[in-house]
Amino acid sequence: MIIGVLSDTHHDRANAIPHIIKEFKKRKVEVIFHCGDIESKHLNPDLFGNLPVVCALIEEQKDREEFCFPPNGWRFTVPGDRIVTLPNGLRFYIGHKRAFEFLKGAEAELTKTLEEIRKDYDCVQWLFSGHTHHQIFKQDLLINFLNPGAVESSFDGYEFAVIDTDTHQTTFSRIPTTKPVMRPFSIGIISDSLNISELDVNFWAQLAGQLRKKRIKHIIHCGNISVKDIGRKELSSFTVHYFLREDQINPSSVPDNWQLIPRQEPTVIIGGYRFHIQLELGVTILDKSEMDMHRLSLETRGKHPETNFILFGSTNYAFLEEGEQARIINPGDVVRGRNYAIIKLPTTEITFSSILPPPLS
Numbered sequence: 001m002i003i004g005v006l007s008d009t010h011h012d013r014a015n016a017i018p019h020i021i022k023e024f025k026k027r028k029v030e031v032i033f034h035c036g037d038i039e040s041k042h043l044n045p046d047l048f049g050n051l052p053v054v055c056a057l058i059e060e061q062k063d064r065e066e067f068c069f070p071p072n073g074w075r076f077t078v079p080g081d082r083i084v085t086l087p088n089g090l091r092f093y094i095g096h097k098r099a100f101e102f103l104k105g106a107e108a109e110l111t112k113t114l115e116e117i118r119k120d121y122d123c124v125q126w127l128f129s130g131h132t133h134h135q136i137f138k139q140d141l142l143i144n145f146l147n148p149g150a151v152e153s154s155f156d157g158y159e160f161a162v163i164d165t166d167t168h169q170t171t172f173s174r175i176p177t178t179k180p181v182m183r184p185f186s187i188g189i190i191s192d193s194l195n196i197s198e199l200d201v202n203f204w205a206q207l208a209g210q211l212r213k214k215r216i217k218h219i220i221h222c223g224n225i226s227v228k229d230i231g232r233k234e235l236s237s238f239t240v241h242y243f244l245r246e247d248q249i250n251p252s253s254v255p256d257n258w259q260l261i262p263r264q265e266p267t268v269i270i271g272g273y274r275f276h277i278q279l280e281l282g283v284t285i286l287d288k289s290e291m292d293m294h295r296l297s298l299e300t301r302g303k304h305p306e307t308n309f310i311l312f313g314s315t316n317y318a319f320l321e322e323g324e325q326a327r328i329i330n331p332g333d334v335v336r337g338r339n340y341a342i343i344k345l346p347t348t349e350i351t352f353s354s355i356l357p358p359p360l361s
Helices: 017-026 098-104 107-120 203-213 281-287 290-303
Strands: 002-006 031-034 053-056 074-077 083-085 091-094 124-128 135-138 144-148 158-164 169-175 185-190 218-221 239-242 258-260 267-270 273-277 309-311 319-322 327-330 339-345 349-354
Touching: 002 017, 002 144, 017 158, 017 169, 053 091, 074 083, 107 124, 107 135, 107 281, 135 169, 144 158, 144 169, 185 203, 203 339, 281 327, 290 309, 290 327
Parallel strands: 002 031, 031 053, 053 074, 091 124, 124 144, 185 218, 218 239, 239 258, 273 309, 309 327
Antiparallel strands: 002 158, 083 091, 135 144, 135 319, 158 169, 169 349, 185 339, 267 273, 319 327, 339 349
16 A cells, blocks of 8 residues: 655645645555644645545644544544554554654654554554654654654655555655756665675665666665675676775775775765765664754764765664754665665655565465
8 A cells, every 4th residue: 555644734825735645646645644733724635636534633623623524535533542444454553743752752762652552552553643843764673653744834845755565665755845956866875784695695686676776876885784795796887885884894906886985084975965974873873862863963064064964874774864954864774674765866855665575485
């Protein structure tokens, strides 16, 4: 199933909703999840392309007359009753203020919340929330957390997300507020490939094939790469920017398309965008709140001006925090999840994907 997710439409003064619905239909969305802060004037099936809609009401709305009966094809969730089971059996938590818990609390507290919801409501695979007006993604083994950002008053454009539950692909996107001049281009991001070559003989060829489909020319490897994999022929058509730990020694002979990211200044500049590598951030990420990450972005930009993205690894699961100054991204690890990410610029569309293993015969 393909799910379109949006939130915090408020008054939609820019008339962004129809443009997002147009994008949803282009991406073959089958059902829409609205994570709250919707005005009663937008309770209109035609406005949402007559697609099925599940909408989270906030506390102040649940007893108001105009929200007592959902439009045809819609369903409301309310505080205390947020679980939705779709006809195909997939279960979701669709709320509004859960993202606020992460704003000042550490990621470890959010993880605890996810575990409690999974415990109380069996087979819930996603928790959706809005409220904080910026995009957040925390992948986990059993339950994922997602905030699609805001349609109104976001950091950057009119935001939404699209999830393909079959391919496990999650895309964070936006309708730009202005028309960019720059020609679009995309960058592949991977991390923590470690001994993948010994575990999966086909991984590098499959990854290269997926990235070529997106016309990607640059790959950034955030770190924890096996030295034996540097220079792999499968990646000969890409420029590969790779980061090594202090305990690793760069091979004496490396193909020209492989470029070492210096530890002293771990920044990659592609198309005018700056990607700063902080591999070790993954070790401490569970102790950080969103406020901590905001301070981290400010500190990073102070030392490395104009940084657009902070990339890290050393954890198993994908992560996105859309900060006002910079976006913090972990593409997820290669060994456990076969994960990778794609960043499309200048629209800053971020897609988290994975190379799924074939089913057993």
